[in-house]
Amino acid sequence: MTVSAAWYLTLAAAMFSIGAIGLLVRRNVLVMFMCVELMLNAANLTFVTFARELNDVGGQAVVFFVLVVAAAEVVVGLGIIVAIYRRRLGATADDIHVLKG
Amino acid sequence: MHLFLASATLPDTITFAIAAAICIVGSLGVVVSTHPVHSALMLVMTLFGVAVLFVEENAQFLAAVQVIVYAGAIVVLFLFVIMLLGVDRAESIAADPLRGQRLTALLLGLLVLAEVVLLGRGRWPTGAHSTAGALNQGTKPNVNVLGTSIFTTFLLPFEITSALLVIAIVGAVVLARRPRRPVGGASSPIPSAKGLTGPPEAEGDDTDRGPLQMGVEDLEDSDGLEAGRPGVPATHGQEGSKS
Numbered sequence: 001m002t003v004s005a006a007w008y009l010t011l012a013a014a015m016f017s018i019g020a021i022g023l024l025v026r027r028n029v030l031v032m033f034m035c036v037e038l039m040l041n042a043a044n045l046t047f048v049t050f051a052r053e054l055n056d057v058g059g060q061a062v063v064f065f066v067l068v069v070a071a072a073e074v075v076v077g078l079g080i081i082v083a084i085y086r087r088r089l090g091a092t093a094d095d096i097h098v099l100k101g
Numbered sequence: 102m103h104l105f106l107a108s109a110t111l112p113d114t115i116t117f118a119i120a121a122a123i124c125i126v127g128s129l130g131v132v133v134s135t136h137p138v139h140s141a142l143m144l145v146m147t148l149f150g151v152a153v154l155f156v157e158e159n160a161q162f163l164a165a166v167q168v169i170v171y172a173g174a175i176v177v178l179f180l181f182v183i184m185l186l187g188v189d190r191a192e193s194i195a196a197d198p199l200r201g202q203r204l205t206a207l208l209l210g211l212l213v214l215a216e217v218v219l220l221g222r223g224r225w226p227t228g229a230h231s232t233a234g235a236l237n238q239g240t241k242p243n244v245n246v247l248g249t250s251i252f253t254t255f256l257l258p259f260e261i262t263s264a265l266l267v268i269a270i271v272g273a274v275v276l277a278r279r280p281r282r283p284v285g286g287a288s289s290p291i292p293s294a295k296g297l298t299g300p301p302e303a304e305g306d307d308t309d310r311g312p313l314q315m316g317v318e319d320l321e322d323s324d325g326l327e328a329g330r331p332g333v334p335a336t337h338g339q340e341g342s343k344s
Contacts, residue, residue, distance in 0.1 A: 002113040002157050009221030011121045011154075015128050015147070017214035022132035024206035030137050030183060034144050037175070038128055041151050044163075051236055052158045057250045058233030060243075063163050064251060067170055068262045072269035074175050078182045079276035085186045086279075 008049040016042035027092040029081055033074070040070050116157055123150035141179045148172045159236070162244045 019038030026032055044063045051059025109117075123146060130143030148171045155164035233254050238246055251259055 013217035021210035079273040
């Protein structure tokens, strides 16, 4: 019997908050992307915790799909970042705030 | 508070403490590292900590997938992009470009943390049962239970997932393609606009050559390969000036 679910949920909340703060503070687009991955992982941890606590396999199945969607999201997002970097040499989110080519 | 006082054996508690510390330190490292490569490596550390927590919660398959897909594929993709774009230099995060942004972000983050922790420590089970099935089915291992669930209950989302992956691959190829060489000819207005500037140069070059070569050149112009036009007249012009 591992530690109780509340510890896991608290840890997941802390990770989610750190990822959200990083997304708000950092300006490098790649680091912002990594912060999104952190938030996704915190949500995954919550899903697995509830799957164990409620004895329901649905939580783990959802985590499986979240992993697939995260992989697809990273592929498309990094493609967009590469396309942006190819057009201009801006390294931060401030350089692409106009959203026009 | 009764949730915090559940019985836990000592090895499990120690494992959770170490993995949680790794997760927190790694998350903070992702945010405060000035170097993008360091951020990516800290992200790997966090993902391994989460995988340990998955094992601790009897989600062995997800732990393996976490290590293989996240740490093995996604972070490597991040590192590829960092190296490819040449942004692997330290970024100065000492300056605060927007006044008060960090303080506001910190306050908002702490607000989110307090809210989620309060929700997590409340009474969340409503007594409802989903139709996905039980997680602990006697001595059946976790992989069997999860695989059976995915291929029966979640079969349609699983199939949609394959379509999503194909769409993502096609989208990545389209995005990463070099815009100077479109495959389909006049698919976008920019190459056709460039192609309009091409023919005067080509005519100037063609005066040096015979009428037969002019005919071939016009035939090549007439089909849908005008995408390469901005480069072609320049090379012909150089050849013409040499000869």
